[in-house]
């Protein structure tokens with residue numbers, strides 16, 4: 001069974017923001033969309049950019065390096081059907097954000113969008 005990792009205080013990620021944290025051997029991007037936390041693989045599949053430090057607009061996070069965009073609720077690339085980040089389970093407990101990085105369904109990555 002996958003392990004839960006305590007990665008941050010809820011106050012570290014207020015609504016409309018995102019953070020980058022390490023959970024076990026994974027880099028995780030956590031985003032707060034209208035008070036609901038979402039967690040995806042934090043390494044951008046383009047060239048490894050830090051998605052958690054990108055700009056969050058609604059549920060869309062934009063990689064700070066070259067602008068690839070992902071829906072943090074699904075992990076899907078905004079424009080490509082073949083690029084998708086892993087989605088991780090996330091929950092809150094006693095003011096802390098916990099992430100379970102290995103309990104997500106298999107996802108795919110593919111060629112960059114045109």
Ligand code: FES
Pocket residue numbers: 044045046047048049063064065066067068
């Ligand atoms: S590394 Fe993320 S868009 Fe290039």
